[in-house]
Amino acid sequence: MLLLDTNVLIYLLDGNRAIADLIKDKLWYVSFINEIEILSKPDLTAAQTKATQALLNECIIIEMSASIKERTIENCKKHKLKLADSIIFSTAQEIEAPLITADQILNE
Numbered sequence: 001m002l003l004l005d006t007n008v009l010i011y012l013l014d015g016n017r018a019i020a021d022l023i024k025d026k027l028w029y030v031s032f033i034n035e036i037e038i039l040s041k042p043d044l045t046a047a048q049t050k051a052t053q054a055l056l057n058e059c060i061i062i063e064m065s066a067s068i069k070e071r072t073i074e075n076c077k078k079h080k081l082k083l084a085d086s087i088i089f090s091t092a093q094e095i096e097a098p099l100i101t102a103d104q105i106l107n108e
Contacts, residue, residue: 001027003092004059005101006037013051023100028059031091033084035061068094 002023004012009030011019038052062068064087071090075081081089092099 001029001095001097003029003031003062003088003095003097003099004034005088005099006034007102008100009034009038009052009055011102013048013055019100029062029091029095029097030056030059031088032061032063033087033091037084062091062095065094 004023008019008023012023035056038056039049044052068087068090071093072083072086075086075090075093076083079086079089088101089099
């Protein structure tokens with residue numbers, strides 16, 4: 001079980017084999033905020049939107065919960081994270097899954 005960050009989803013959509021190999025045969029989770037981030041890119045074509053939706057359909061989307069909200073507040077204060085990053089990090093903590101990201105701040 002892995003929580004995938006938005007940048008990892010983008011790498012997968014771009015055909016990155018190293019990422020695909022790293023996460024194959026695992027259960028994929030994403031936060032609702034990842035879903036919003038990737039689908040709200042203003043330059044997405046209809047074909048890219050369709051491919052993105054297909055990839056998201058392979059994932060389990062985790063919605064905001066009271067406990068994720070509490071963790072998010074704590075993590076924003078403790079780690080000085082941006083709100084979206086804190087939601088994603090807190091979601092990974094909540095479901096006890098490794099966060100797969102290329103974001104250096106979240107890797108620390």
